[in-house]
Amino acid sequence: MSYLVLARKYRPETFEKVVGQEPIARTLQNALKTGRLAHAYLFTGPRGVGKTSMARILAKALQCETGPTPTPCLQCARCKAVAASHDLDVIEIDGASNRGIENIRDLRESVRYAATGGKYKVYIVDEVHQITQDAFNAFLKTLEEPPPHVVFVFATTEPRKVPETIRSRCQEFEFRRISDAAIAAHLRDVCAGEKFELEAGLDAAIARRARGGLRDALSLLDQLAAFGGGAIRHESFQELTGFLAPDRVRELFDALLARDAGAALTWVAGALDRGAAAADLIDQWLDHLRALLHRRSASPRPPELPGVAGEALAKQAAALDDAQLLGSMQVLIEARRALRDLEDERLVLEMAVVELARIAELPSLRDALAQLPAGVSSNAPARATAPPPSPRAPPPPPRAPASLAAPPATAAAPAATPAAAPAAAPSAAAPVATTPPADLPARFQQLVAALMSESPSLAVQLGGFVPLREAEGVVEVAPKAGQALPPPSARLDEATRRIARRLFGAPWVVRPVAAPRDAASAAGRAPGAGEVARTRALEQIRDVFGGETVAGDPGA
Ligand SMILES: [Zn+2]
Numbered sequence: 001m002s003y004l005v006l007a008r009k010y011r012p013e014t015f016e017k018v019v020g021q022e023p024i025a026r027t028l029q030n031a032l033k034t035g036r037l038a039h040a041y042l043f044t045g046p047r048g049v050g051k052t053s054m055a056r057i058l059a060k061a062l063q064c065e066t067g068p069t070p071t072p073c074l075q076c077a078r079c080k081a082v083a084a085s086h087d088l089d090v091i092e093i094d095g096a097s098n099r100g101i102e103n104i105r106d107l108r109e110s111v112r113y114a115a116t117g118g119k120y121k122v123y124i125v126d127e128v129h130q131i132t133q134d135a136f137n138a139f140l141k142t143l144e145e146p147p148p149h150v151v152f153v154f155a156t157t158e159p160r161k162v163p164e165t166i167r168s169r170c171q172e173f174e175f176r177r178i179s180d181a182a183i184a185a186h187l188r189d190v191c192a193g194e195k196f197e198l199e200a201g202l203d204a205a206i207a208r209r210a211r212g213g214l215r216d217a218l219s220l221l222d223q224l225a226a227f228g229g230g231a232i233r234h235e236s237f238q239e240l241t242g243f244l245a246p247d248r249v250r251e252l253f254d255a256l257l258a259r260d261a262g263a264a265l266t267w268v269a270g271a272l273d274r275g276a277a278a279a280d281l282i283d284q285w286l287d288h289l290r291a292l293l294h295r296r297s298a299s300p301r302p303p304e305l306p307g308v309a310g311e312a313l314a315k316q317a318a319a320l321d322d323a324q325l326l327g328s329m330q331v332l333i334e335a336r337r338a339l340r341d342l343e344d345e346r347l348v349l350e351m352a353v354v355e356l357a358r359i360a361e362l363p364s365l366r367d368a369l370a371q372l373p374a375g376v377s378s379n380a381p382a383r384a385t386a387p388p389p390s391p392r393a394p395p396p397p398p399r400a401p402a403s404l405a406a407p408p409a410t411a412a413a414p415a416a417t418p419a420a421a422p423a424a425a426p427s428a429a430a431p432v433a434t435t436p437p438a439d440l441p442a443r444f445q446q447l448v449a450a451l452m453s454e455s456p457s458l459a460v461q462l463g464g465f466v467p468l469r470e471a472e473g474v475v476e477v478a479p480k481a482g483q484a485l486p487p488p489s490a491r492l493d494e495a496t497r498r499i500a501r502r503l504f505g506a507p508w509v510v511r512p513v514a515a516p517r518d519a520a521s522a523a524g525r526a527p528g529a530g531e532v533a534r535t536r537a538l539e540q541i542r543d544v545f546g547g548e549t550v551a552g553d554p555g556a
Contacts, residue, residue, distance in 0.1 A: 007218040010190055011053055013074055013083065018050050018057065019186050019214055020178030029070035032061050038171040040143055040152040044159040045175025048215030052126060055153040056082065059090045059122040062151060078118055089118040095127040104135040108142050111150055121150050128154040129161035136163050143169045177212025180204060186214065187221060197231040201306035208283065209241060234306060242275040246305040249288045250312055257319050261357040268349045278345035282336045289329050292317045296325065323452050324359050330457050331355045359460050440467050443504065450499050458492050465512065473506050476513045
């Protein structure tokens, strides 16, 4: 006896058994109950989510000797014939291999003949979008006036490729990706039925990997069962899919929290070398961050990461704040998107981990902000730090975490600029020249903090610079030593202008320059890179901020 693959063995026989498509099943059952059947249905949705299964159940419901019925009996000869694909009145056509006009002419001919024994003739056309335009045209007439005993069920993964003339004559059902929870539950049922031994947490892992497709999940279960002789183990799952043990992912995040970008890059290389797929890796990283997020939010049911010690997770969750976590997730979601456009998966992963390492650096920034109010109010002249006097000036962003919120100290400054001062304050206030150096870093960090509550990933980019001086609303900044450069971003430029206007009453134009030696050491870091590297870095930074030319490069 040949082995029947699980996806076929556990193919649903009734509407009730179709996993994850309950609304569609219910609608079809109601139509059968009330006799309001359409002549043509279009089932759309990703592969492996139950379109063809649903079509066969509908055929059974129509052909059953008790039918048309919402609950086919499964016992009668007709039901059995449909289930075994032997029913001559249920015709399954693969659109991919019958796409030409001759095929459609044949189909059109056969439609005219009465059913051989049943009440209906049911045509199930899979991958219908593959049919050629000519063939569709030849078919249109049949679809407009089908014989009363004919029901068409078209299925497609790409509804947009189906001509509008066809779509508009069909009742369309959009099949959704099936939830991980529903797939996991089904996997547990199948394992129970097959007497497979399933290691804890693996149902969820397989479901996640299947990305909403039940058929893919069952195929993987087939492979795993064959691999492990009926025992479904994490080890075989990792072996077959290139997925890493969750504890290996935990190690990556330990390296990132230690701000060790080098170790993180080595980790990525190792994972790719052992066959992990880039998309799977990013998903696993997101799973990990999600587990941390749930811990930080004291979720009653945090997601499980099999094999990862609870204390290790708690420690990581405590080392990051919410903004950093969300920012990291945003970086990964963008990386996931970038994978679709970029051939070089390795590059996407490497950029992502370096950016994650930079987000992990931000606590030092947060600490600096915590010490801010005293320094600002005692050292800085009131004029330079006073907030805009306009009563319409908005308060600090409410979503900013407490430790990151803009310091309120400056509001108390007595000698505020007169309310009549024009918007172009810098030039109006006589020789604005330079803001005292002691004040600028604080305001720069205030800006980064405000940006953090709006876009963590932009804040991370801006946080990669050290402010040098401000004059007439132009703030010159230098890259922190050893920082990887962010990709060009007009969004960052726009955001810094806008947020500075809100915070300080005038927009800032952030202009990167090469770090002068003294400024760099004042910022706590020696300029480690050589002249060539600095020039190259400078060029890249100019790209980021719109390519403005800098006169009098102090580092040159
Ligand atoms: Zn029946």
